[in-house]
Amino acid sequence: MDTTLDVPPVNRPELSRRPQPPAPPPSKPGPPRESRLSTEDFDLFYGATHALKSVALDIESNSVTAIIGPSGCGKSTLLRSFNRMNDTIPGVRTTGRVVVSGRDVLGAGIDVVELRRRVGMVFQRPNPFPKSIFDNVVFGLRLIGVRNRGELEARCENSLRRAALWDEVKDRLQKSALALSGGQQQRLCIARCLAVEPEVLLMDEPASALDPTATARIEELIVELRSRYTIVVVTHNMQQAARISDRTVFMLSGSLVETGPTAELFTRPREKLTEDYITGRFG
Amino acid sequence: MSPAPRELTPLAVSGTAVRRRAADLALVVGCHAATVLVIVPLLFITWHLVRMGGAGVSLEFFTHLPKPVGETGGGMANAIAGTALLAGIAAAIAVPVGVGAGLYLAEFGDGAIGSIVRTTADVLSGIPSIVVGVAAYGLLVVPMQRFSALAGGVALAMLMLPTIARSTEEVVRLVPRSYREAALALGAPRWRVIHDVVLPAASGGVVTAVMLAIARACGETAPLLFTALGSRFWSLSIDRPIASLPVYIFDYARAPYDDWNRQAWTGALVLLGLVTVVSALVRMTTRRIPRA
Numbered sequence: 001m002d003t004t005l006d007v008p009p010v011n012r013p014e015l016s017r018r019p020q021p022p023a024p025p026p027s028k029p030g031p032p033r034e035s036r037l038s039t040e041d042f043d044l045f046y047g048a049t050h051a052l053k054s055v056a057l058d059i060e061s062n063s064v065t066a067i068i069g070p071s072g073c074g075k076s077t078l079l080r081s082f083n084r085m086n087d088t089i090p091g092v093r094t095t096g097r098v099v100v101s102g103r104d105v106l107g108a109g110i111d112v113v114e115l116r117r118r119v120g121m122v123f124q125r126p127n128p129f130p131k132s133i134f135d136n137v138v139f140g141l142r143l144i145g146v147r148n149r150g151e152l153e154a155r156c157e158n159s160l161r162r163a164a165l166w167d168e169v170k171d172r173l174q175k176s177a178l179a180l181s182g183g184q185q186q187r188l189c190i191a192r193c194l195a196v197e198p199e200v201l202l203m204d205e206p207a208s209a210l211d212p213t214a215t216a217r218i219e220e221l222i223v224e225l226r227s228r229y230t231i232v233v234v235t236h237n238m239q240q241a242a243r244i245s246d247r248t249v250f251m252l253s254g255s256l257v258e259t260g261p262t263a264e265l266f267t268r269p270r271e272k273l274t275e276d277y278i279t280g281r282f283g
Numbered sequence: 284m285s286p287a288p289r290e291l292t293p294l295a296v297s298g299t300a301v302r303r304r305a306a307d308l309a310l311v312v313g314c315h316a317a318t319v320l321v322i323v324p325l326l327f328i329t330w331h332l333v334r335m336g337g338a339g340v341s342l343e344f345f346t347h348l349p350k351p352v353g354e355t356g357g358g359m360a361n362a363i364a365g366t367a368l369l370a371g372i373a374a375a376i377a378v379p380v381g382v383g384a385g386l387y388l389a390e391f392g393d394g395a396i397g398s399i400v401r402t403t404a405d406v407l408s409g410i411p412s413i414v415v416g417v418a419a420y421g422l423l424v425v426p427m428q429r430f431s432a433l434a435g436g437v438a439l440a441m442l443m444l445p446t447i448a449r450s451t452e453e454v455v456r457l458v459p460r461s462y463r464e465a466a467l468a469l470g471a472p473r474w475r476v477i478h479d480v481v482l483p484a485a486s487g488g489v490v491t492a493v494m495l496a497i498a499r500a501c502g503e504t505a506p507l508l509f510t511a512l513g514s515r516f517w518s519l520s521i522d523r524p525i526a527s528l529p530v531y532i533f534d535y536a537r538a539p540y541d542d543w544n545r546q547a548w549t550g551a552l553v554l555l556g557l558v559t560v561v562s563a564l565v566r567m568t569t570r571r572i573p574r575a
Contacts, residue, residue, distance in 0.1 A: 085468060117470035127461035130484050139479070140469040189465070196469065 036061045036200060036230045037082055042096035044077060044086065051077050053254045054096070059247075064222060064231045066245035066262065068238055070282070074254040075234045079202050082232070083119040084112050101199065117144065120193030124205040126185030128177035128192070133169050136177045136188055140196035155195055163191035164221050183214025190221065201225065203233045207240065219244050238278055242266050250274045332555060336548030344549060349515055349531075355542055359550055361517045362526040363557070365432070368519055369511060369527055370501050372436025377443035378493055384444075385451025385489075390477060392452070401449075408445035415441045416506030424510060432518075432525040435511025439503060443496040450495070454488030455481060490569045498558045504529035528554045 037059040044052040052074045059065045067075040077086065082100060086092045097104045105115055117140065128136050137156045138146070146152060156173070160166040165187040169180070177188055186206060193201060203222070207215040222231060222244050235241050241248050241262065248262045250273075258265060258274045269275045276282055343358050350357030384404070388397055419438035424430055458481050466476040482489070507513075512524040513534065519525075528550050535547035 083468060085464065088464070088467060113470045113472050115470075116468055121468035123461060123464060123468075125461060127459075127465040129462055129465065129480055139466070139471075142479075143469060143471050143475060192465075192469065 036101060037232065038097075038099045039078075039081070040097040040099065042081065042098055043094065044074075044081065045093045046089070047091045051254050052081070055254075055256050057249060057256060057259065059230065059232060061230050062226060062228070063246040064226045064233060064244055065247045065249060066241035067232065067234045067249045067251060068236075068241050068277075069251035069257075070277070071236070073251045075251050076204050078251070079204055079232060079234050080121075082200065082202055083116045083121055084110075085116075085121065087112065117196050118198055119200040119202060120196065120198035122186070122189050122193060122201065122203040122206045125209045126182055126189050128180070128185050128188050130176065130178055132174045133177045133180070133188060134173040137191050137195050139192060144196065159191040159195040160188075162194050162225070163187045164217065164224075165191055181214070183210050183217060186210060186214070186218060187221065190218075190225075194225075198229065200230045200232070203231065205234055205236060208236060215240075238266075250277065252277070329555070332548060332552040336545070336550070336552035339545055339549030340552065344546075344553065348517060349546075352538075352540060352543075357546075359526070359528065359531055359546070359553070361514065362528045362531045362550065363553065364517075364519060365511070365514070365526040366501055366528045366554070366557075368432055368521070368525060369435045369439055369507070370497055372433060372521065373439035373443055373500050374493070374497055376437065376440035377447055377496065380440075381444050381447025381496075382451050382489060382493075384448040386455055386477060386482070388448065388452040389455035390473075390481070401452075404445040404448050407441070408449070411505075412442055412503055413505040413508075416508060416510055419506065419510045427522070429522070430510060430512035430524040432511055432521045432523065435507045435525065435527070436521070438506035438510045439500040442503060442506065443500050446496040446499070447492055450492030451485070451489050454485045454492065457488070458484045486569065490565060494562045494565055498562060501558050502529055502554065504533050508533075 037057075039055050039057045042052060042055040042057075043050070055078060057078075067078065069075050080086045081094070081098050082105070084105060086094075094106055096106075098106050100115065100119060103110065129139065131139075134153075134156055137159050138152045141152060141155055146155070157166060157170075160169060165184060168184060169188075177185065180188060186209075190201075190206075206222075207218045210218065219240065222233065225231060226246070233241070233245065245262045247260065248265045249259045250257045250265065250269075250271075252273060258269060258271045260270070265274065266278055269278060341358075343356060344360075345358060345363060346360050347356070347358035348361055349359060384400060388401060391397065392400065416438050419434050419441065423434040423437055427434070462480050462484055463476055466480045467473075471479065507527050507530050511527055511530070513530045514524045514526045516526075532547045532550045532554070535543040535550065538544065538547075
């Protein structure tokens with residue numbers, strides 16, 4: 001979008017030793033892309049429940065990866081491992097590695113607060129704060145100490161434009177975010193994430209609480225955003241995964257069953273379980 | 284050719300339907316009656332206060348000190364100011380401590396310490412107010428060797444604390460988990476989540492809880508009898524005895540003088556009016572962005 005107003009990113013401490021990623025590589029298969037997110041032999045327990053079993057996954061930069069699978073298969077849990085949101089649940093234990101930008105984020109010495117600024121998250125139900133639209137978008141910026149009104153306003157506009165919401169709300173930025181429709185609220189939540197310039201966007205069924213029109217807008221938005229961000233989307237909806245993702249991960253009972261380019265996974269699944277699931281034999 | 288329209292079974296009024304309607308009607312009538320019963324005492328008290336004390340409301344009542352027995356006129360300016368000061372001292376102590384304790388209970392209070400604090404608060408709220416007065420007497424009046432506004436304020440604060448703490452806990456627990464998750468996912472540390480998101484979202488309920496507690500405290504008489512004591516003079520010193528409306532009402536209502544009795548009614552009416560006005564003002568000024 002040429003209307004996008006670019007603002008230099010705020011300075012922040014380096015989480016990784018790596019420099020900024022190169023420009024998005026060509027979309028056709030070529031040399032393997034840099035993997036921004038990965039897990040190695042990752043296990044997660046809720047008390048005695050073994051929720052994720054030896055998950056080994058590589059997620060490519062600047063692409064959309066969809067995680068599909070039946071309810072309770074652990075896809076949300078896996079997603080929430082990348083920004084350590086599972087920390088808020090008592091009784092969670094993990095082993096193995098979860099790597100974000102080259103660092104094991106489960107390890108000691110990780111600043112969880114900084115990690116979550118790098119790895120933004122959009123939830124299933126739109127969850128704007130009961131504040132004005134403006135205050136919602138700049139919430140994360142205020143957290144990192146941006147006080148300058150002009151900068152806040154510029155970044156607010158920039159984020160809202162990227163989330164395709166600016167034209168609908170530009171005249172009522174000081175109105176309550178809760179007055180927006182569900183779809184607008186979800187785009188506002190996306191704008192709120194984008195405002196802090198994350199590298200990764202995690203989306204946990206971002207359209208499942210929305211009507212078909214709003215869903216279509218969110219899907220378009222995801223496709224637009226993929227050139228700038230590494231996006232991981234958990235979804236129940238296989239058509240949605242097929243529409244928006246470059247790669248798809250199929251999970252079952254806490255294990256990774258199959259990972260591959262979306263077109264391939266949906267047309268020529270390697271695993272019998274995947275085929276049964278995508279043809280609707282269970283799930 | 285289309286088939287003949289099917290005959291519909293007539294909607295006969297069966298016995299079950301009659302019973303269902305009767306139950307429905309009984310419940311609706313019962314709820315309305317209960318609502319009326321809730322409002323009646325308040326209306327009755329207000330009407331009675333206006334009838335008995337309304338005539339005494341004048342500018343003089345708000346601006347003058349009490350006159351000695353036998354002289355007519357005079358007001359309760361010192362008692363009005365005293366009640367305001369006592370409520371201010373009490374709120375200055377009880378609001379930060381109570382809201383802080385409530386936040387702690389809601390956010391971190393699932394362990395043993397939380398249940399101890401919760402039980403303590405519940406027991407404290409069950410202690411008769413006169414006993415709280417005795418405690419403040421022992422705590423402050425005895426060491427300071429004098430009755431004081433401070434002692435009165437502390438006694439009132441002790442009464443307000445459990446109400447504020449427990450109500451704050453309740454309203455903070457009502458703040459949806461999704462707000463907390465959203466803030467955490469944006470990289471907010473725990474204290475910023477509480478300060479920037481949870482507390483503002485709960486502020487309406489917290490303000491209501493605080494105002495209720497202050498309103499109750501403004502009407503308390505027993506804990507002031509041997510802490511703030513009372514005074515017939517103008518004073519705003521926190522280390523001196525101080526007049527208050529409830530104590531005046533108590534004294535004047537017992538006195539064998541018709542004029543004092545009348546002033547007691549007026550004092551009660553003024554107390555009720557002031558508490559109402561202050562609550563309304565606080566609610567108006569703290570109103571945030573409306574939900575939805």
